[in-house]
Amino acid sequence: MANNNYVAIMAGGVGSRFWPASTENRPKQFLDILGVGKSLIRLTYERFLKIVPNENILIVTNKVYKAQVAEHLPELPLENILCEPSRNNTAPCVAYTAMRLRAMNENAVFVTAPSDHVILKEDAFLEKIQTAFEVAGKNDVLLTLGITPTRPDTGYGYIRYEAAEGEVKKVRQFTEKPDLETAKSFLASGDYLWNAGIFVWSAKSILASFGKNAPEIVEILEAGKDAYNTPDEQAFVDEAYPRTPSISVDYAIMEKAQNVHTIPSDIGWSDLGTWGSLYAFRDKDETSNVADGKIVIQDTTNSLIRGNKDKLTIVRGLDDYIIVDEDNALLIYPKSAEQEIKKLVKQLKDQ
Amino acid sequence: MANNNYVAIMAGGVGSRFWPASTENRPKQFLDILGVGKSLIRLTYERFLKIVPNENILIVTNKVYKAQVAEHLPELPLENILCEPSRNNTAPCVAYTAMRLRAMNENAVFVTAPSDHVILKEDAFLEKIQTAFEVAGKNDVLLTLGITPTRPDTGYGYIRYEAAEGEVKKVRQFTEKPDLETAKSFLASGDYLWNAGIFVWSAKSILASFGKNAPEIVEILEAGKDAYNTPDEQAFVDEAYPRTPSISVDYAIMEKAQNVHTIPSDIGWSDLGTWGSLYAFRDKDETSNVADGKIVIQDTTNSLIRGNKDKLTIVRGLDDYIIVDEDNALLIYPKSAEQEIKKLVKQLKDQ
Numbered sequence: 001m002a003n004n005n006y007v008a009i010m011a012g013g014v015g016s017r018f019w020p021a022s023t024e025n026r027p028k029q030f031l032d033i034l035g036v037g038k039s040l041i042r043l044t045y046e047r048f049l050k051i052v053p054n055e056n057i058l059i060v061t062n063k064v065y066k067a068q069v070a071e072h073l074p075e076l077p078l079e080n081i082l083c084e085p086s087r088n089n090t091a092p093c094v095a096y097t098a099m100r101l102r103a104m105n106e107n108a109v110f111v112t113a114p115s116d117h118v119i120l121k122e123d124a125f126l127e128k129i130q131t132a133f134e135v136a137g138k139n140d141v142l143l144t145l146g147i148t149p150t151r152p153d154t155g156y157g158y159i160r161y162e163a164a165e166g167e168v169k170k171v172r173q174f175t176e177k178p179d180l181e182t183a184k185s186f187l188a189s190g191d192y193l194w195n196a197g198i199f200v201w202s203a204k205s206i207l208a209s210f211g212k213n214a215p216e217i218v219e220i221l222e223a224g225k226d227a228y229n230t231p232d233e234q235a236f237v238d239e240a241y242p243r244t245p246s247i248s249v250d251y252a253i254m255e256k257a258q259n260v261h262t263i264p265s266d267i268g269w270s271d272l273g274t275w276g277s278l279y280a281f282r283d284k285d286e287t288s289n290v291a292d293g294k295i296v297i298q299d300t301t302n303s304l305i306r307g308n309k310d311k312l313t314i315v316r317g318l319d320d321y322i323i324v325d326e327d328n329a330l331l332i333y334p335k336s337a338e339q340e341i342k343k344l345v346k347q348l349k350d351q
Numbered sequence: 352m353a354n355n356n357y358v359a360i361m362a363g364g365v366g367s368r369f370w371p372a373s374t375e376n377r378p379k380q381f382l383d384i385l386g387v388g389k390s391l392i393r394l395t396y397e398r399f400l401k402i403v404p405n406e407n408i409l410i411v412t413n414k415v416y417k418a419q420v421a422e423h424l425p426e427l428p429l430e431n432i433l434c435e436p437s438r439n440n441t442a443p444c445v446a447y448t449a450m451r452l453r454a455m456n457e458n459a460v461f462v463t464a465p466s467d468h469v470i471l472k473e474d475a476f477l478e479k480i481q482t483a484f485e486v487a488g489k490n491d492v493l494l495t496l497g498i499t500p501t502r503p504d505t506g507y508g509y510i511r512y513e514a515a516e517g518e519v520k521k522v523r524q525f526t527e528k529p530d531l532e533t534a535k536s537f538l539a540s541g542d543y544l545w546n547a548g549i550f551v552w553s554a555k556s557i558l559a560s561f562g563k564n565a566p567e568i569v570e571i572l573e574a575g576k577d578a579y580n581t582p583d584e585q586a587f588v589d590e591a592y593p594r595t596p597s598i599s600v601d602y603a604i605m606e607k608a609q610n611v612h613t614i615p616s617d618i619g620w621s622d623l624g625t626w627g628s629l630y631a632f633r634d635k636d637e638t639s640n641v642a643d644g645k646i647v648i649q650d651t652t653n654s655l656i657r658g659n660k661d662k663l664t665i666v667r668g669l670d671d672y673i674i675v676d677e678d679n680a681l682l683i684y685p686k687s688a689e690q691e692i693k694k695l696v697k698q699l700k701d702q
Contacts, residue, residue, distance in 0.1 A: 312680040316688060325681050329663040
């Protein structure tokens with residue numbers, strides 16, 4: 001019996017928020033940001049390998065990262081790395097993936113998941129994905145995993161769902177990054193979930209929804225119907241893909257489609273969006289520091305210290321700091337001011 | 352007329368107090384510690400070139416630093432680099448230098464000076480040295496430059512001199528590193544100077560004093576009398592020098608000899624002994640920071656920031672810090688605790 005279940009891992013992001021560890025040449029997904037000896041993309045890939053065979057995993061990335069993907073996932077067939085020639089946000093990316101999978105297997109059902117998030121409760125996560133595969137294989141629905149919120153975070157999108165029996169709930173509404181009061185009311189109401197950008201659908205259903213809600217994307221990419229999954233695919237994509245509109249799948253599809261459902265999931269998820277979120281996520285030492293590398297710490301607390309490899313780092317007398325020492329830059333910054341890092345780096349680049 | 356005036360620049364020190372910028376492989380004298388584009392040894396050499404010809408300058412260093420000396424002073428004849436095979440402190444070093452110079456010119460008068468100090472008032476300094484050359488060329492005296500003290504520093508040695516007419520004063524007593532009360536009384540009395548380790552004497556006078564006060568050193572090094580200033584010199588020194596006692600010229604000669612004189616000198620001198628002394632010495636920016644490199648400073652004051660070359664350094668929210676980023680180590684340390692750095696580095700090495 002053919003295995004109709006596939007995974008598409010999205011790995012084209014530039015991860016500008018983890019500067020200076022992440023750079024455009026080496027975005028976050030390729031970093032061992034957790035200090036476990038494996039990059040985030042490797043951890044994501046190994047997680048999905050437990051429920052789908054190697055040949056059913058696709059990586060969708062920008063052309064410039066193809067070699068890095070191959071280096072981090074050497075056992076993945078090279079043809080499973082889909083290369084975007086331009087950055088056009090997630091909607092064209094999902095449509096392209098769906099067309100490639102339809103060409104491989106017209107009954108394909110697939111997960112679309114980020115390559116740079118972390119999931120602590122792996123068993124719970126994989127169970128939810130299995131459920132989603134089954135539901136999406138049998139029904140014309142678009143599924144998004146909804147994360148049980150643990151705090152009134154104002155940096156995430158929220159999903160409001162309809163109370164109902166069973167694991168799968170109909171989505172009523174998406175709300176992007178609410179203010180704090182709104183986020184608190186969402187949390188109190190109990191019928192909101194975080195939108196983690198982890199989707200499950202059949203190729204048929206998502207392409208039908210694209211046809212209805214974003215026909216301009218389908219029109220451009222459908223022209224290469226006969227090229228997908230053949231040696232001609234890359235040449236077609238190189239020519240056509242940059243002409244698609246740059247738009248997110250949330251905006252193009254999810255907020256418009258009527259058949260969107262969610263599966264509430266308590267899976268220990270973090271998008272690791274900032275140094276502060278990484279600090280919050282990691283285990284601390286007895287003085288509440290997270291230190292990676294050859295570090296000597298004196299009289300220092302609540303800090304995230306990421307030393308340069310093979311280099312001795314000595315830190316004394318700091319509280320609540322981020323210290324990141326990379327070959328291209330050294331950052332010594334209060335954790336409480338980290339939202340200014342991205343702005344500052346942009347200013348410096350623009351100079 | 353032969354030029355009898357010579358300079359011997361001492362460049363064998365390991366400068367462990369400027370860690371991590373200075374290391375045993377690259378001690379302080381080879382660093383551009385002032386951020387002017389030239390190493391301290393280069394600055395010292397160029398200073399003396401204004402009053403003695405190139406061929407009359409010797410560098411006395413450890414064998415392992417010979418190549419670095421030649422690299423920093425490419426116009427210096429290679430035979431002017433005297434190489435100690437072992438670290439035996441300054442007395443054997445001065446005796447060896449004097450014997451080499453005597454072999455070159457029996458009327459040699461020479462300065463012995465550290466390679467890693469800084470002198471702001473160069474004209475005043477060179478005038479004092481000229482005076483010292485004249486006095487030491489005509490009299491059997493041992494001269495040491497005495498620095499007019501500007502603060503009750505407890506890290507320096509003090510010279511007490513006898514009030515007298517003229518520029519040259521007889522030395523009554525040397526006192527090593529006094530406590531603060533004593534240092535204050537020295538400063539108030541007006542007849543104390545700092546001992547900077549800058550000496551002037553004739554080869555004849557200093558060797559006569561060695562014969563009287565440190566005969567064991569003369570006995571060992573005098574055996575090579577016929578080898579000095581010949582191709583056999585290094586082989587002799589390699590064999591004999593390590594057998595000399597390790598002792599400072601201050602202790603072996605200056606504290607015992609009866610013909611020690613000093614020339615009070617106001618020359619803007621600093622031995623640059625610590626990061627703090629470098630900070631004190633350097634010009635500050637409008638927020639009282641000293642920053643070398645490509646540095647972005649926010650809300651940071653009274654700090655010394657030495658960035659790694661070609662690397663961006665971003666520092667925010669610190670006061671009174673030393674930040675030194677070298678390839679082998681990164682130091683982030685309160686300036687007020689800098690005396691602990693040396694101890695800490697020693698502990699780490701001993702592990």
